[in-house]
Amino acid sequence: MTIEEKAAQVVEEFEMFGDWMDKYSYLIELGEENEPLPEELKIKQNLISGCQSQLWLVAEYRDGKVYFRADSDAIITKGIARVVLRVLNGESPDTILNCKMEFLDKIGLTQHLSPTRSNGLNAMIKQIKLYALVFKTKYEQNK
């Protein structure tokens, strides 16, 4: 599936929900199902600052693709992270760098995106793009 297809799928899923309560219930469900990060990865280096909730993000580069894992002490934050990562995981650094994240707007999550918003979604996206840039520079500069 391309990144566009994945994003479209997420948008479609969220469109099924009539009201915000169902949307949040779904985010909570996603958050609860999130595979927790092992404790040894929940360290300061992986902690995204600027969040009212704590959010940890780790990234790996395998065969030209980037894979993220995230965890948080707040369930909604975890749910939101899962939605974002479902779309971005397994993509190339370039695709991630070029992704405009419009799907977040369509599912009504952009209210969480302003820099002052305390769940750190904005900070997380910045960090994701930073990882993509680092991997691109480190592994792909000779391409």
Next chain:
Amino acid sequence: MKFDVNKIRQDFPELQREIYGKPLVYFDNGATTLKPQQVIERVKKYYTFDNANVHRGVHFLSQEATTEMENAREYVRKFLGAESTSEIIFTKGTTESINLVASSFGRRFIKRGDEILVSEMEHHANIVPWQLLCQQSGAVLKVIPVGDSGEIDLELYESLLSEKTKLVAFTQISNVLGTVNPVKEMSDLAHDYGARVLIDGAQGVAHDYVNVRELDCDFYVFSGHKIFAPMGIGVLYGKEKVLEEMPPYQSGGEMIDKVSFEETTFNDLPFKFEAGTPNVGGILGLETALRYWQSFDLKEVKKHEKDLLDYATEQLTAFPRVKIIGRAANKASVISFVIDGVHHYDAGTILDRLGVAVRTGHHCAQPLMQRFDIQGTVRASMTIYNTREEVDIFIKALERTIKMFS
């Protein structure tokens, strides 16, 4: 004026707002209060008809604005029970007031080996300026511990005082726990050891009686926006003899007497500490806000707030998963709590969607969070315009919130 909450509510246009289609329940008054129409009108009038720069102009409008501003200063003096208007300095708010003292008093009076005492329940604004001062001067910052109930043990406090103590800074009311501190006793004890006292009135000013002469504190600081005034205006009260000995904080216009490139002499109090054009609109708004606040009988206000506090506390206690942080015997209408299994951020997000504005997080009091071994709390802080019906809405919303996370 008779205390009539329904009538009071009509003074606050923002209470008419709906949030996500639900009537707003505003329980974030500890962060900032809503503004009454009277204050809004006063600020509007100033910028519409009265705007002019103060203190320098000979023209009519400038003199009028100067008179109004100085009348406002006189009103603040009376409000605080200060001796003279020389003791009333307008600042941006509590944070700037504390920074002014830390910087100016600190430079003049704090030396290596001296001790500064703050309590464990302080807001960062009443910790960090002292910490920086200690780093610069070689003084030592000591901490007055807070007990499990959220109260300061006076004996423990006294045991920390010595002739090395040069300044003690503490809050009148905790922004997290709601604890009303015994500020008069704490101030007197500090003076027994020759220390100066700064009281952070950011929360206290809008819940309790203040008289700086009775308290005998050396400094009292507060922000206007937490007592119905505009943002960006606050007050530093300082005893005249102490302020006289303090060097200027910021420099520029207004605070000078004579300037030449060889030497500058400074203006008298309070202008010595008011460099630059003051926030005249804010100052006039502050005066109106204080007049508004003082139009109510404080006894009635306290009765109303106590009723809200008791009512909300009783209902919160009925939730098995809710734990209230801060059970002081003397408490203002501020309730912090944690929910077993629900992160404060998650709770705040859902409560917001239900039209209830609360504050979540560490409330700029991280040392206090560490003290109670928590990451943060949900805080409901109530004031004169809040009602039992709003507490009911809040409790129902909380019930629904907790259900979503089980």
